Amino acid sequence: QTIYVLNGPNLNMLGVREPAKYGSATLKDVESLCADTCKRFGLDMVFRQSNIEGELVTFIQEARINKASGIVINPAAYTHTSVAILDALTLTELPVIEIHITNVHQRESFRHHSYVSKVARGVLAGFGVQGYALAIEGLAGMIGAKER
Ligand code: DQA
Numbered sequence: 001q002t003i004y005v006l007n008g009p010n011l012n013m014l015g016v017r018e019p020a021k022y023g024s025a026t027l028k029d030v031e032s033l034c035a036d037t038c039k040r041f042g043l044d045m046v047f048r049q050s051n052i053e054g055e056l057v058t059f060i061q062e063a064r065i066n067k068a069s070g071i072v073i074n075p076a077a078y079t080h081t082s083v084a085i086l087d088a089l090t091l092t093e094l095p096v097i098e099i100h101i102t103n104v105h106q107r108e109s110f111r112h113h114s115y116v117s118k119v120a121r122g123v124l125a126g127f128g129v130q131g132y133a134l135a136i137e138g139l140a141g142m143i144g145a146k147e148r
Helices: 027-040 052-064 076-080 083-093 130-142
Strands: 002-007 044-049 070-074 096-099 122-125
Touching: 002 027, 002 052, 002 130, 027 044, 027 130, 052 070, 052 083, 070 083, 070 130, 096 130, 122 130
Parallel strands: 002 044, 002 070, 070 096, 096 122
Antiparallel strands: none
């Protein structure tokens, strides 16, 4: 089984971007963590990041076309604005896990609403980049992938 791990705008700057909030791990480090976690559950992974909303929509559509088993997504700022990403996730009919590095509920009120949560089976926020590993574990359980 293959899962998609998708990342929205500005996450390419992890490690440099507001380290007090987002930590010192880079997106490359996050990719390695996700790859290791997928391996534990015998899952193949497609890992992507884009700063462009429409490109994320295309990646999400691709997950359906390629018969992926599920999606872990940190939509970043598009979480709070994008009906297009919500619609794309909905049309895949795949289990979706939404993950945020920070606890968005503790931050500005414009970060409290998520379009993506309308379709997400599970939501993680505030676990730092470790949340990606937790999200993959949760998704693995949903799709019946057992730890090796
Ligand atoms: C984020 C939270 C969003 O509000 C923000 O726009 C991001 C990152 C997080 O991972 O904590 O870019 O999704």
